[in-house]
Amino acid sequence: MMTELTAIDSLALFAILGMAAATYATRAAGFWLMGYVEITPRIERFLRHMAGGVLVAIVTAAAMNGSPAMWIGLATAFGAMLLLRKPMTAILIGVAIAALLRHFAFG
Amino acid sequence: MPSFRPMDSPAPQSAEPATFTRAGIWRGMKLTLPYSVSALPFGLAFGAAAGAMMTPAEATLMSALVFAGSAQFAVLSLWAGPLPLLAITMTAFLVNARHIVMGAALQPHFAGQPRSLVLLLGGGMTDAGWAITLQEMLRGRRDLGILLGTIIMQWPIWTGGTLLGAIIGSAGMDPKRWGLDVLIAGVFAISVIGLYRGRDDLLPWIAAVAGTAAALLWLPGNWYILIGGLSAGLAGLLRHDD
Known part of the structure; x- marks a missing residue:
């Protein structure tokens, strides 16, 4: 049991190190580049919208590949967020709805 | 296209160099407290979702080294089969690309502090930490300690929350049955509203x-x-x- 909890797969380790390197690069780049490159408003807008686009892409993919329980769960979380403005509560409501639907209606 | 040229970006209003003080660290910690409280449930949620797909050690190592919530949630949708290393790394870069602009906005305020120290502490810059630090800089408190304070108040909570959540999540449950796939997608749907x-x-x-x-x-x-x-x-x- 202990080894199951503490095991680190080598492929997973590479994935984590890759993520860490990519993330550090984005954090250091702004401090580092400022001496050499001008970050224009255009670049700023591109980067900002690109990050939003990645989030939208992941939600779109989850919805397209998902089941009705996923659609209803997501829609509920989205609606709850607009009403309550409490992120964690909204997500948990969506999760609970999806889990209940799967338990009773969709097997 | 970016033009390569020596720095001529807007310098901070006063020419005073930045400091790095214990008072600054305290101030950063104090200002970050409300965000630390809300980081705990997100750390637990990430741990629980990740724990269903990887070992708690892997999940905790990821939180400790990557320390970027949205990127970590994002790669969970790719974490299956033989891991797609390129897609995972690229996703982390794309989701975090906004940091480039954030760091560039902070950089002029740290003038006078050693570059290596700025590059080290910049590695722990989060969205909340950035917003708090920049606000203080614009008020004239140009102290690198504030950034360190925001990190001290977030990193242990994010990493510890992941470990706790992952131990719970690894208890051999079916992630779909408990709606964890909806949890991951939901975090993004809601981040979109926030953006x-x-x-x-x-x-x-x-x-x-x-x-x-x-x-x-x-x-x-x-x-x-x-x-x-x-x-x-x-x-x-x-x-x-x-």
Whole structure:
């Protein structure tokens, strides 16, 4: 049991190190580049919208590949967020709805 | 295209060099407290979701080294089978690309502090930490300790929350049955609401949905993430003509 909890797969380790390197690069780049490159408003807008686009892409993919329980769960979380403005509560409501639907209606 | 030239960006209003004091660290910690409280449930949620797909050690190592919530949630949707290393690394970069602009906004305020120290502490810059630090800099408290304070108040909670959540999540449960797939997608759906700044965001998001749908239908693998991100970035440029 202990080894199951503490095991680190080598492929997973590479994935984590890759993520860490990519993330550090984005954090250091702004401090580092400022001496050499001008970050224009255009670049700023591109980067900002690109990050939003990645989030939208992941939600779109989850919805397209998902089941009705996923659609209803997501829609509920989205609606709850607009009403309550409490992120964690909204997500948990969506999760609970999806889990209940799967338990009773969709097997 | 970015033009390569010596730094001539707007310098801070006063020419005083930045400091790095214990008082600054305390101030950063104090200002971050409300965010630390809300980081705990997100750390637990990430741990629980990740713990269903990887070992608690892997999940905790990821939180400790990557320390970037949205990127970590994002790669969970790719974490299956033989791990797609390139897609995972690229996704982390794309989701975090906003940091480049954030760091660039802070950099002039740290003038006078050793570059190596700035590059080290910059590695722990989060969205909340950035916002708190920049606000203090603009008020004239130009102290690198504030950034360190924001890290001290977030890193242990994010990493510890992940460990706790992952131990719970690893208890051999079916992630779908408990709606954890909805949890992951839900975090993003809600982040999108948080990112909304006005009508200028709508066209890029529609472009992202269209690009993603097209990529999912016609391209293999995980290209949809890059295509969705680029579609939104390019659409964001279209709206303006400067």
